[in-house]
Amino acid sequence: MHDTNRHNGFSYLRPALAIIVLMTLITGFGYPVLVSAIGQALFPEQANGSLIRDDQGVVRGSILIAQRFEGEEWFHSRPSAGDFATVSSGASNMAASNPALVERIAKDAARLSVGAQTPVPLALVTTSGSGLDPDLPVAAVQFQTERVARARKLAPSVIAGEVDRLTQRSPIGPDVVNVLQLNLAISALGNEDNTP
Amino acid sequence: MAWQDYCLIVAFFALVLIPAPWLGRFVHRAMEGERTWLKPILGPIEYGIYRCAGVTPEREQSWKQYAGSVLVFSALSLLTVFSLLIAQGALPLNPEGLPGLEWTLAFNTAASFMTNTNWQAYSGEASMSYLTQMAGLAVQNFVSPAVGLAVIVALARGITRRTAGTIGNFWVDLTRAVLYCLVPLSMILAFFLIWQGVPQSLDPYVHATTLEGQEQTIPLGPAASQIAIKQLGTNGGGFFGVNSAHPFENPTVWSNLFQLVSILLIPAALLFTFGHYVKDLRQSRALLASMLVVFVIGLGAALYAEHEPAPSYANLPIEQAGSLEGKESRFGVTASVLWAAATTAASNGSVNAMHDSLSPLAGMVAMFNMMLSEVIFGGVGAGLYGMLLFVMIAVFLAGLMIGRTPEYLGKKLEAREVRLLVATLVVMPIGVLVFCALAVSFASPASAISAPGPHGLSQVLYAYTSATANNGSAFGGFGANTPYHNLMQGLAILLGRFGYILPVLAIAGSLAAKTRSPLGPNSFPTHGPLFVTLLTLTILLVGGLTFLPALALGPLAEHFASAL
The missing domain is CATH 4.10.220 (Light-harvesting Protein)
Structure with a gap:
């Protein structure tokens, strides 16, 4: 019972x-x-966030988290809807049917295509899902090579060589370049050239 | 699409389908307490749990006792998570000093995690302490799929037993599902994810100075362990706000592939677990075929739509290709769409690209997958018991056509079962259409819409579909964190969970009590191509047709307006 x-x-x-x-x-x-x-x-x-430190041991970022680059001498990351905020990260959440998005893309494309370089790669005028996309498709890097070469007084072919060396190729995904890694490599190049 | 895109798709299907028969057999043995290679290691823990909980594993429960256990356990889970969320500010393991949550948001979050939904009206790194993530959310990530798994094996027992009064012991099923299925698989995936770059640390957030000299806070936490179970348990709640788009949650194409596979791994395997219960693997293959047909059609349509350049970009001086708004470079269009299809098919709800920014048709595929009440693979356990309801409806329809009492695997479906089946059919329409209509009828709830035009309706429709289907993904522009939506979404979530579990257990109980007539030449076979076709049509017509008018006003209107 x-x-x-x-x-x-x-x-x-x-x-x-x-x-x-x-x-x-x-x-x-x-x-x-x-x-x-x-x-x-x-x-x-990896467990501690794939941090990058400089010679003094100061943390300069994480290889996986995008940084804001604005100077002519740097390769720029993709635009970030959350303005590169990490706490908390965010996206635009706008659809292509939204006139505000089309307007934003048109404005950015006009700004980027000054050197009559068209078409502008999509990755440079669209915000990523995380707002912290650390990579760029190869075409979006090549689009910026000339500007960076001019600002750093380096031969474009030298930079192109670095881009090629740092391109991550995968059998199951698009070819991309890590922007932070590329900028670190390019600025190291500059330093070598300046030392007599 | 590039050759890499095809490689990804092939790898995805291979990694989901090849292990499924083996894993399904393992789950069957583990759930029935038979010897597996994990038994010597985990057996002592399992029996320790029964002793502490005062459970006699051999004593089985009637369906009412089983359902009572599910309800009490779920209510207590809800209360535990709710209390943790309210009180986290005063509790330890909170290095960032995050305060407790407002009560409607706490209720919404607790209901959402307890039911395997993981709808998130908050952003993890800005609102959840490490203690909440570990002891509240991650625990529900384990036990809520275990409840689903328990319910499906209870239903399988109901179908196979003859004149039985019991359908198993809930506490035993729950414990075995966690210990033998979810924990070991999560461990393996967690280590893989750490290797790929997902943080796993209890240290406070790190402060960095960027190359251009700005300050940057790098959030950390026990992320890998939680992301592993988030995918394997079809939970989907992100450790970080932007979920699997965040480079810390999903750093590489390989972490992406294996998380994607993990979403469907257990739901696919459970088809074979069911086959072992009913001792007929042809049933598994028939169900799998029907799921694959619907999944592949949706995936194909979404891939096609998303790779097309957006018409509204046509006159801009930009590269004309599939939009990358809301997508990550390392994934590109194909991996983002594949994820969107898998996560909405499987009631997972994690995202690696922002669904709000998808093209209208791809967004519609995501919504449609959920509207079918998550039976295309579906959540752990929940997908298959939802699918078996459709199977019984298909059998009933076939019975009407040929004028015989419908029978499924030798069990007669009579008035009581059919009434219960019909009860489950109204859950999605109420949760989606009624709740959505309420939300858009009043100015205050409707102000959560952020997009102009038909896309605005899609945002509300998506939100309530996701809640009722216990999916958890969102059109993120929808401002869901208001007291109205927190409470109504919470109700839709509870309706979508228990509106299925209770009828399913009642059906399990009444089928268990029946005799099982032997299959003869006059029985209607439920494994051939004819039945697969009938089942697929039943899912699309009975499950999907209800929502066509709503879809016409939302994504379809958006598509045709932008194409003009």
Whole structure:
């Protein structure tokens, strides 16, 4: 006859409470702590955010997070709807049917195509999903090569060589270049040239 | 599309479909307590849990007891997460000192994670402490798919047992689903993701000085462990606000491929788990075929639409190709569309590109996948029990056509089962159409719309479809974080969860009590091409047709207006 009292809602409370507490211990603490411990031991660089430090040990960013570049001498990241904010990241969430988006793209395209360089690659006039897109498609990098070469007084072919070296090619995705990595490499080039 | 795009699509299907039979067999053995290679390691933990919880694993439950357990467990989960969210400001593991949430947002978030929806009206890195992410959200990421898995095996037992009074023990099914299926797979995926660049750290956020000298805060956290279960458990709630578009959540094309596969991995495997329960793998293959047909048609249409240049860009001096607004360079158009199709088919809801910026037709495919009540693979467990409801409806329709009592796998479907089936059919229309109509009828809720024209209606339609289907993805421009939408979305989410689970368990109970007549030459086979066609048409007509008028006013109107 014990089955009749099992219909009572309170008889479910004990297993429900116990399982929530135990699952919190196992999946809420045990699992992430175990993954953290092993992950930190195996891949310390990545587990801590793939940080980039300079010679003094100052953190200059993460290789995975886009930075704002505005100077002529840098390759520029894609435009960011969240203005490169990292807390919190954001997107424009605008559809192509939105006149505000078309207007914004038209304005940016006019600004970018000054050197009569058209068409402007899409990646340079569209904001990314995260607002922190660290990469550019190769065409969007090549579009900027001339400007960077002029500002840095480097031969465009030297820069093109760096671009080619740093292009990430994958059998399952588009060819892209990490903007931060490229800018670090180009500015290192500049330094070498300046030293006698 | 470039050759890499085709490689990605082939790799995706191969990695989902090839392991499915093996994994499905493993899940069946694990759920029935048979010996698996994990049993020696995890068995002591499993039995320890039963002892602490006062559960006798051999004592099975009637469907009412099973449903009672599901309800009490879910209510308690809701309460736990709600309390954590309200109180996080005063709790430890909060290095950024984030305050507690406003109560409607806390209710919305708790309901959303408890039901495997993971609708997020907040941004993780700006509102959730590490404690909330780990002890609140990540725990629900494990137990909410486990509830789905428990319910589908209970239904499978109901179909296979003869004149039985019980359909299993919920506490045992829940525990086994977490321990043997979700935890081990998540571990493997988490390590892979860390290797690819996803952070896994309990340190505070890092402050950096960029190359141009600006200050930049780099958010960290135990992200990889949570993202792994977010995908495998078809949860979808992002650690960071922009979800899997964030370069920390999804750093490379490889992390993208494996997360994409993880979304459909368990739902595809469960088809074979079901086949093992009913001892007929032809049933698995028939269900898989029907799902693949609908999935591939939707994917093809979305890929075609998204690779076309947007008509509104035609006169601009820019490259004429598929739009990259809201998409990441490392994924491009194809990986973004593939993700959009998979995440909406599977009730996952994570995004690697912003759905609000998709072309009208691709956005419509995402919505349509959800409107079919998430049966194209669907959520862990939830997808298959939704699919089996459609199977029974198809069998019932076939029975009407040939004038015989409908029978599924030897079980007669009678008035009681058919009434319950019909009850599940009204859940999506109420949650989507009624709630959406309410939201656009009043000025204050309608002010959450941010886009002009038909796209504005699509935003509301998408939001309530996503909530009722327990998907969780959004047209992100929709300003959902208002008390009205938080409460109504929360209700739609609960309706979409329990409006299916309770009838499904009732059907499981009443089928278990019936005798099982042997399949004879006069039985209607449910595995051949004829049945696959009938089932697919049933899904599209019974599930989809209801929403055609709404879609015509939203995405279709937007498409034709922009094409003019």
